Each structure stands twice: as C-alpha cells, then as structure tokens.
Amino acid sequence: MRGVLARGLGRAYGDAAQNGGGRVLDMTAFDAIRAFDDHHGRITVDAGASIAAIAARTLPRGWFPAVVPGTRWVTVGGAIAADVHGKNHHGDGGFADHVSAFELVTPQGERRTVTRHTDRQAWAATVGGMGLSGVIASATLELTAVRSPVVREELARTADLDELLVRMSRDDRAHHYSVAWVDCAHVSARGILMQGDHADAPGAPAAVPPPRLRAPRWAPGNLLGRATVRAFDALWFHLKPRVRRSDRVALASFFWPLDGVQGWNRLYGARGLVQHQCVVPHGREDALHAILASARAARIAPTLAVLKRLGPATENAPLSFPIAGWTLALDLPAGASGLARLLDGWDELVAAAGGRVYLAKDARMRAETLTAMYPALDRWRAARAACDPQRVMRSDLGRRLELTP
Amino acid sequence: MRDALGRVRTAAVFGGNSDIAVAIVRALAAQGLKRAVLAVRDPHSAPGAEALRSETTLDVATIAFDADATDTHPRAVDAVFEALAASDLDVAVVAFGVLGDEDAKHDPAAAVRLAHTNFTGAVSVLTILGERLAEQGHGAIVVLSSVAGERARQANYPYGATKAGLDAFAQGLGDALASRGVHVLVARPGFVHTKMTAGRPAAPLSTDADRVGRDVVAALAKQRHTVWSPGVLRFVFAVMRHLPRPLWRRLRD
Numbered sequence: 001m002r003g004v005l006a007r008g009l010g011r012a013y014g015d016a017a018q019n020g021g022g023r024v025l026d027m028t029a030f031d032a033i034r035a036f037d038d039h040h041g042r043i044t045v046d047a048g049a050s051i052a053a054i055a056a057r058t059l060p061r062g063w064f065p066a067v068v069p070g071t072r073w074v075t076v077g078g079a080i081a082a083d084v085h086g087k088n089h090h091g092d093g094g095f096a097d098h099v100s101a102f103e104l105v106t107p108q109g110e111r112r113t114v115t116r117h118t119d120r121q122a123w124a125a126t127v128g129g130m131g132l133s134g135v136i137a138s139a140t141l142e143l144t145a146v147r148s149p150v151v152r153e154e155l156a157r158t159a160d161l162d163e164l165l166v167r168m169s170r171d172d173r174a175h176h177y178s179v180a181w182v183d184c185a186h187v188s189a190r191g192i193l194m195q196g197d198h199a200d201a202p203g204a205p206a207a208v209p210p211p212r213l214r215a216p217r218w219a220p221g222n223l224l225g226r227a228t229v230r231a232f233d234a235l236w237f238h239l240k241p242r243v244r245r246s247d248r249v250a251l252a253s254f255f256w257p258l259d260g261v262q263g264w265n266r267l268y269g270a271r272g273l274v275q276h277q278c279v280v281p282h283g284r285e286d287a288l289h290a291i292l293a294s295a296r297a298a299r300i301a302p303t304l305a306v307l308k309r310l311g312p313a314t315e316n317a318p319l320s321f322p323i324a325g326w327t328l329a330l331d332l333p334a335g336a337s338g339l340a341r342l343l344d345g346w347d348e349l350v351a352a353a354g355g356r357v358y359l360a361k362d363a364r365m366r367a368e369t370l371t372a373m374y375p376a377l378d379r380w381r382a383a384r385a386a387c388d389p390q391r392v393m394r395s396d397l398g399r400r401l402e403l404t405p
Numbered sequence: 406m407r408d409a410l411g412r413v414r415t416a417a418v419f420g421g422n423s424d425i426a427v428a429i430v431r432a433l434a435a436q437g438l439k440r441a442v443l444a445v446r447d448p449h450s451a452p453g454a455e456a457l458r459s460e461t462t463l464d465v466a467t468i469a470f471d472a473d474a475t476d477t478h479p480r481a482v483d484a485v486f487e488a489l490a491a492s493d494l495d496v497a498v499v500a501f502g503v504l505g506d507e508d509a510k511h512d513p514a515a516a517v518r519l520a521h522t523n524f525t526g527a528v529s530v531l532t533i534l535g536e537r538l539a540e541q542g543h544g545a546i547v548v549l550s551s552v553a554g555e556r557a558r559q560a561n562y563p564y565g566a567t568k569a570g571l572d573a574f575a576q577g578l579g580d581a582l583a584s585r586g587v588h589v590l591v592a593r594p595g596f597v598h599t600k601m602t603a604g605r606p607a608a609p610l611s612t613d614a615d616r617v618g619r620d621v622v623a624a625l626a627k628q629r630h631t632v633w634s635p636g637v638l639r640f641v642f643a644v645m646r647h648l649p650r651p652l653w654r655r656l657r658d
Contacts, residue, residue: 002542014409020493020586021542274409340410340436363409366437396543399493400406400414 003394008075014363015396041143047077063143066098082360083128087177102139107392125383128320148201182305185230271335280355302330318376411626413495420501424599428618444470472526523567539585548575
C-alpha cells in the first residue's frame with residue numbers, strides 16, 4: 001500500500017510532494033476562482049489555484065493576498081499544507097491566519113468544511129500538515145487592501161549580524177514587510193535589510209510581468225562554488241547603497257525576486273541544492289551565530305542567506321513551522337563535501353535552542369531529530385489519524401521522517 | 406527513503422557473510438544507516454552480523470537464505486521485507502558467490518555448481534528484488550561483479566564467465582528499471598583480500614574490503630551505474646580488454 005498524495009506546483013525543496021510507488025494527484029488542473037468579493041476582500045478558489053493567478057485577478061481591484069511566500073508559483077492547497085509565511089509574518093502571521101475556511105476531502109470520502117473554530121481537529125491535522133490528512137479541495141482567503149501594485153522599499157546595509165538583529169527588532173513594527181539578506185561569505189555576516197510598505201502610485205500598471213530570464217538547462221556542478229559565491233556576495237553588498245529610502249519597486253520584484261529567473265535551481269548543476277531553514281526563539285540568537293560560524297569553519301559557503309523575524313505561531317497547528325523568533329534560510333549546493341555532517345550539526349543546534357527546521361524546505365533531516373523540534377508532534381499525529389485512520393495519505397517526506405508510523 | 410544527500414536508512418544483503426558486503430554495510434552505517442537485514446545460510450551463526458553488531462550501533466537482523474535453492478528465493482525476499490517492518494528497503498546488496506577451484510575446469514558437476522550459485526542464483530534474486538523495488542517506487546541494488554568478468558582469464562575463466570554473465574544481466578536490469586525509480590550499481594572490484602581469496606596469490610593493485618565498501622557507498626550517493634575498486638582498474642582494463650589474444654593468453658595468473 002503506497003498511498004495517495006496531492007501535489008501542487010512542486011515548489012517544496014525536498015520530498016514533501018513525492019510519493020514513491022504510490023499515486024500523486026496533480027492538483028494544478030483544479031485552479032478555478034470560484035468567487036471574488038472585491039467589497040470585503042475575500043476570494044474562494046480551488047486548491048490548485050496559484051498565488052500568481054490570485055494576485056493577477058485581485059490586484060486590478062485593489063486587493064492582494066494577505067500572505068505571500070518567496071515565490072508566486074505555489075498553490076493555495078500547498079500553501080495551507082506547509083502553512084507558508086511571508087515577509088510580514090512579524091505583524092500579520094502565517095498564510096493560514098488569513099484562511100477563513102477550506103474544504104478537506106478525506107480518504108474516508110467525507111467532504112469537510114474546516115474553519116479554525118468549527119473543525120479544530122481537521123484544522124490541526126491539515127494546517128502545516130504536509131498534505132497527510134487528506135486533499136484540500138478549495139479555500140477562502142482574506143485579502144489585504146492595497147492602493148497600488150508598488151511597494152515603497154527602504155534598504156539599509158548592516159555591518160554585522162548583531163546590528164541586523166537589533167535593527168530588525170527595533171524597526172520591524174514600523175513596516176508591513178521586512179526581510180534581510182546576509183553575506184555569509186564575509187566573516188562579519190554583514191547584510192542588507194529590506195523593509196517595505198504598500199505605496200500610493202496612481203496609474204501604475206497592475207499586471208505582474210512574466211519572468212524575463214531563464215536559466216540554462218545545463219550548468220556545471222561547481223558553478224556556485226565558494227569563490228564564485230564570495231565574489232557575488234561582495235558585489236551584491238557594494239552595489240546596494242548604504243541607505244536608500246522610499247524607493248518604489250514593482251511588487252513582483254519585491255516579493256518574488258527569484259521568480260525573475262525561471263529555473264534558477266538549474267544553476268546548481270546535476271546534484272542540485274538543499275535549503276536549511278530553521279527558526280530559533282528570541283534570546284537564542286547565539287544559535288544563528290553558531291550556524292554561520294560552523295559554515296565558515298567547514299569552508300562551505302551558503303549561496304543565499306535570508307533572515308526574517310517571525311511573529312507568534314499559528315494557533316492550533318502543531319506541525320506548522322513558524323514560532324516567534326528568528327528564521328534563517330540558507331541555500332547550499334548539495335554536492336558540497338562535508339555538507340551532511342554540517343547540516344546534522346545545525347539540526348542539533350536548532351533543536352537544543354528550542355527551534356525547528358521547516359519541513360517544506362527539508363530534504364535530508366533524520367526522523368530522530370524531528371520529535372525534539374516539534375514537541376506537539378503526537379497531538380498532530382492523533383488529529384491526522386482521526387482524518388485518515390487507514391493511513392491512505394502518504395509521502396516520501398512522511399516516510400523519511402516517520403511522520404505516520 | 407534515500408535523502409537529498411544520498412543517505413539511506415535501510416539495507417539488505419544477500420550473502421550476508423561476504424566480507425565485501427559487510428564492509429559496504431559498515432560504510433553505510435557511518436553515514437546514518439539505521440537497520441540492516443542479512444540473508445545468510447544459517448541465521449543463528451552469522452559472523453557478518455556479529456561483526457556489524459559489535460562495531461556499529463546498527464539494528465542488525467538475519468534471515469535464512471540459500472542462494473542455490475532458487476525456489477525458496479521469493480520467500481526469502483518476503484522475509485527481508487518483514488524484518489524491515491514498515492520501512493522501505495533502500496539498498497539491496499547481492500553479494501553471494503564462490504570462487505570455484507581447479508575442479509570447475511575439469512569436473513562438469515563442479516562447473517555447473519559454480520555457474521548455478523554465481524549466475525543462476527543471483528539472476529533469481531535480482532529478478533525478484535527488481536520487481537519489489539519497482540513496486541516501492543525507489544531503491545538501489547548493488548551487484549557484486551568482478552574485474553574477472555571484464556575479460557575471462559585462463560586462470561579462473563569459470564568464475565570470470567559467471568561474473569561476466571551477471572554483470573551483463575545487472576546492466577540490462579538497471580536500464581529496464583531506471584524509469585521505475587530503481588538504481589542498479591554494478592561493482593567491479595579487483596583482487597580483494599577477503600576470506601574468499603585467502604591463500605591465493607594477490608594480483609597487482611589488490612585492495613581490501615573496507616576500501617571497496619567506501620567506493621561502493623560513494624558511487625551509490627552519486628547514483629553511478631558502475632564502480633571499479635580501486636578506480637584505476639577502469640583504465641587498466643580498458644587496455645587489458647583490447648590486448649591481442651596471444652598476448653592475453655600469456656598472462657597465466
């Protein structure tokens with residue numbers, strides 16, 4: 001019995017949407033927009049609808065999804081199953097915090113309408129539940145009112161990690177969106193803080209332009225090696241002004257910079273990349289320092305490092321990733337030697353700090369580490385078992401991490 | 406489940422007392438293998454399992470397996486999966502085989518026995534395993550071939566011929582299963598100091614089982630189709646293969 005799994009646009013970094021030997025439902029055909037209330041800012045879509053499609057429909061009428069992840073090529077079903085977050089988590093919470101209801105089809109053949117109040121068990125099993133409670137069929141999302149498709153962005157260079165942490169703690173509440181890029185190749189872990197708010201810009205075009213660049217289909221495996229990354233990071237850091245205020249940038253380039261290069265992941269060559277995204281609670285900033293220091297000691301340069309301050313956890317979602325604290329996402333070439341040991345070490349640091357690793361990004365964690373990171377795992381397992389007692393819903397991620405033993 | 410960095414959780418060995426197979430499991434254990442099932446002639450007396458239990462923290466199980474009794478093979482493969490409980494089988498190693506002796510060159514019964522164990526028995530297990538892993542949708546099979554199969558030498562051509570046949574079978578199996586998620590790795594070690602070769606004169610570029618184990622595990626992670634151990638043998642045999650027969654014939658041992 002190899003089971004069934006729903007798959008959206010396949011943007012998870014690991015095996016979350018794979019089911020070796022079993023059935024995988026391609027949900028992207030179910031992408032209808034069922035209802036759009038542009039008076040209250042509410043939209044009901046089938047689970048295969050993408051954030052891109054929703055934004056394209058709602059922006060011309062002055063609305064935008066309340067939470068968007070770093071790529072617009074994710075489906076609503078996937079966004080709920082991973083309980084994705086965006087650059088506004090510190091103020092607005094995660095994706096599910098703006099889902100008023102969704103429909104869950106369980107393997108028992110029930111079609112359940114789930115809200116955070118009416119079916120708390122199915123909510124707990126499904127929000128952040130990595131698709132293992134059933135198939136999300138549709139959802140209703142609350143939108144944010146925007147006056148234009150433009151974001152007023154403020155950039156600031158920071159000299160080291162501590163300065164970045166201080167500035168984010170101090171200034172985040174003044175901005176709707178806040179995220180930072182960290183130069184891991186540099187010993188100080190200097191960075192660039194990017195904060196933004198929806199701007200007024202009468203007459204700006206509301207359409208999101210399609211990607212202009214496309215990565216080549218083939219790249220040498222060592223293209224993103226340590227020397228290249230170091231050079232690129234230094235260039236990137238110095239190209240940005242020391243302080244730049246109130247620059248108007250297109251919404252797409254602010255929220256989804258990587259979407260600008262289609263197939264960017266191909267630049268990593270045949271062995272590909274892994275991402276390690278963790279969150280550690282406030283007060284455990286030492287774990288962030290330790291992670292960056294151990295990468296330097298192992299002579300492995302993360303190709304991309306993104307830091308973000310998260311707000312409180314999603315309520316009643318035991319397997320959801322965000323908790324109040326700092327989330328650090330590091331992209332690494334999978335072929336780097338010594339990588340497995342380095343990442344295992346980070347898992348231990350994160351678990352010891354009371355933090356956790358994001359399952360939607362994980363492709364290599366061990367089952368033993370998981371229980372320490374998600375203390376409410378058993379509560380999720382019980383809620384999941386109530387939705388799918390026969391264990392029909394399966395995934396490779398579930399097998400690897402023994403989520404449903 | 407194989408992870409993004411090529412690490413696996415479970416392994417099964419057919420011919421679980423083979424020094425090379427035990428070395429492969431040992432190398433997998435160093436990368437986080439959790440459970441190994443050894444299919445051996447006598448599950449209550451398996452030196453391979455004892456060695457792994459004492460050297461590693463692996464959970465090691467043994468099941469009864471007779472390579473020559475091909476009609477019992479489906480049941481033995483079932484037993485391996487039962488020993489893994491709910492887990493998938495990530496890596497299967499087909500390692501059993503005998504070297505044969507001078508008898509195999511003169512006694513037809515001995516020659517047939519050698520061919521039966523090394524080729525027929527292995528073909529039987531591989532056919533069953535291939536189908537099981539394809540149903541599972543993922544997994545790797547390591548087939549222990551030999552440089553002796555690359556070109557038969559008069560010193561051990563009965564053995565070499567069985568490995569040549571097995572090698573060809575494994576390559577074809579690998580191509581047939583590639584689209585079903587199963588990876589077949591053909592391992593071609595040179596002269597390895599093991600109990601099978603004990604007392605024989607060592608060939609040049611000889612190696613030891615642990616070295617072969619590490620080479621195999623590295624090749625598994627990279628999803629290679631063939632691994633030579635030591636690696637230089639690939640180039641040595643690229644030349645040897647094309648030596649004129651009269652010259653090749655003079656290389657007596």
